[in-house]
Amino acid sequence: xxxxxxxxxxxxxxxxxxxxxxxxxxxxxxxxxxxxxxxxxxxxxxxxxxxxxxxxxxxxxxxxxxxxxxxxxxxxxxxxxxxxxxxxxxxxxxxxxxxxxxxxxxxxxxxxxxxxxxxxxxxxxxxxxxxxxxxxxxxxxxxxxxxxxxxxxxxxxxxxxxxxxxxxxxxxxxxxxxxxxxxxxxxxxxxxxxxxxxxxxxxxxxxxxxxxxxxxxxxxxxxxxxxxxxxxxxxxxxxxxxxxxxxxxxxxxxxxxxxxxxxxxxxxxxxxxxxxxxxxxxxxxxxxxxxxxxxxxxxxxxxxxxxxxxxxxxxxxxxxxxxxxxxxxxxxxxxxxxxxxxx
Numbered sequence: 001x002x003x004x005x006x007x008x009x010x011x012x013x014x015x016x017x018x019x020x021x022x023x024x025x026x027x028x029x030x031x032x033x034x035x036x037x038x039x040x041x042x043x044x045x046x047x048x049x050x051x052x053x054x055x056x057x058x059x060x061x062x063x064x065x066x067x068x069x070x071x072x073x074x075x076x077x078x079x080x081x082x083x084x085x086x087x088x089x090x091x092x093x094x095x096x097x098x099x100x101x102x103x104x105x106x107x108x109x110x111x112x113x114x115x116x117x118x119x120x121x122x123x124x125x126x127x128x129x130x131x132x133x134x135x136x137x138x139x140x141x142x143x144x145x146x147x148x149x150x151x152x153x154x155x156x157x158x159x160x161x162x163x164x165x166x167x168x169x170x171x172x173x174x175x176x177x178x179x180x181x182x183x184x185x186x187x188x189x190x191x192x193x194x195x196x197x198x199x200x201x202x203x204x205x206x207x208x209x210x211x212x213x214x215x216x217x218x219x220x221x222x223x224x225x226x227x228x229x230x231x232x233x234x235x236x237x238x239x240x241x242x243x244x245x246x247x248x249x250x251x252x253x254x255x256x257x258x259x260x261x262x263x264x265x266x267x268x269x270x271x272x273x274x275x276x277x278x279x280x281x282x283x284x285x286x287x288x289x290x291x292x293x294x295x296x297x298x299x300x301x302x303x304x305x306x307x308x309x310x311x312x313x314x315x316x317x318x319x320x321x322x323x324x325x326x327x328x329x330x331x332x333x334x335x336x337x338x339x340x341x342x343x
Contacts, residue, residue, distance in 0.1 A: 003044050011040050028316070031093050038095070062097040063311065064122035066113060068129040069102050078255065078283040079298065080128065083151065086304035087126060094312065096123075103129055111136060117143050124311050126150050130197050137162075146314035150307040152197060161323035163314065165307040169198045172296040172330040173205020176250045176278045179294070179332055181213045183339070185248040185276065187221065191235060191260060192252040194224035202252045202280065221246065225256050232259025240267065248276040248338075254283045254295055261289065261337065272339025282333055291336035299328050 005023070009016040014033065021029045022037035065087060067080065088098055099122060101112040113136055116122050124146040132154065140147055149164035180188050190206050193199040207217045223239060225231035232251060236243055236259075243249070243264065251257035257279030261271055269275055271291055279286065282297035306326050314321055 003041075008037060008041055008044065011044070012037050026316075034095070035093075059123050060121065061095065062099055062122050063091055064099045064101060064113075064116045064125045066125060066127045066129060067100060067102055078285060079281045079300070080151070082283065083128070083300045083304060086300050087150075087308065090304055090308045094308070114139055117145050124148075124315055126307055126311060128152065146311055148307050148311045148314070150303060153201075163310050163324050165303055165310065165326040165328065167198070167298050167303065168327045168329050169201035170205040170208070172280060172298070173202035173250075173252075174209045175205070175330065175332045176280060176296045177206045177209035178213070179334070179338065180248045180250060180276060180278060181209060181215065183248075183276065186215055187218075187246040187248075188215075189221045189223065189242065189246040189249040190252070191223045191225060191232065191249055191256060193227045193256075199252055206250060227253050227256060229255050229259040229262075232256035233263040234259075236260055236263030236267065243269075243275065246275065248278070250278045250280075252280045254279040254281040254286050254293060257293055257295070258286065258289055261291075261293070271337055276339050277337045279337075294335045294338040295333050297331045297333045299330060302328055 005019045006016050009019045012019065012033075014022075014037065018029060018033065019037055022034045023041065065084065067084070084100065091098055099116065101116065104111050105115070113125065113127070113132075116125070117140070122145075125140075126148050128150045130152040132149075147163070149162060149166070151166060153166040154162070154164060177188060177190075188206075188210070190203065192203050192206075203222070210217050220242075223235050223242070225235055232255070235256075249260060251260050257277055261277055264271060264275060264277075271277055277293065279293045279295040280298075282295045286293040286295065306328065310324060310326065
């Protein structure tokens with residue numbers, strides 16, 4: 001005799017309606033209960049028609065994740081790659097599949113967001129890109145598909161009322177700089193990326209920390225790289241006299257910071273005895289370099305969880321929900337590269 005949802009309910013110790021909701025991935029059922037019900041169903045050989053379920057609920061049970069094109073560049077993708085791993089882990093707990101795409105198809109030029117939505121490939125979108133055209137935003141809002149911006153903050157007036165989850169990069173810039181100031185440093189070189197958005201916010205935090213502690217901001221103590229390891233390395237070689245004139249440097253990506261450190265060591269400088277270094281992102285690869293890098297930790301686990309939670313809320317809402325802006329505070333991870341500077 002075929003196993004029924006009533007049989008599974010008895011084995012799981014829950015109601016039959018809870019079994020039905022679990023099998024249909026209802027957000028109103030806890031992850032633990034869903035896992036127990038699904039495990040029992042699999043162990044007992046229960047089969048349900050996933051295609052029929054999709055038709056009855058008008059769902060694909062698939063979420064689209066839109067990443068920036070430069071994600072393909074190794075030097076700048078380590079943090080975003082880690083963030084994608086977190087997104088996948090969380091969405092799989094909800095029995096949701098992922099389609100990862102980029103801004104547009106490089107061969108056809110077709111916008112990926114419009115393509116996925118128009119072809120009904122996804123139930124919702126998590127968009128991880130620094131800029132989205134006004135026409136695409138208008139399309140999203142008219143299509144009524146749930147979407148959440150993640151990591152990059154969109155401050156255009158056209159996106160008022162949207163949902164987004166992002167790091168407070170002003171605070172991150174402030175934390176890294178203030179830590180060096182409290183260690184006694186007064187001449188702190190800032191190595192940032194030649195870009196706006198999150199990097200502009202990090203620079204603003206750097207300047208605010210200096211001003212808060214009575215240190216005049218010196219524009220000559222600001223260098224710009226392209227976020228790569230080689231860029232950080234080359235800056236040290238090109239501006240050796242400037243690095244000689246400071247006691248610390250705050251680099252706005254870990255990968256550039258590692259390049260800076262390797263070049264400093266190659267030119268005979270000791271870290272942190274001769275110069276302290278602080279990075280930004282807290283990517284895993286920093287553990288393989290010596291000294292271990294002090295850095296500002298972007299809370300990717302929390303960011304991913306909050307973005308997924310908000311998207312699931314939007315998917316389950318029977319009526320339109322107001323937009324929500326969720327700003328997450330970064331934290332400082334103190335390791336060996338900053339040291340305790342002694343005068």
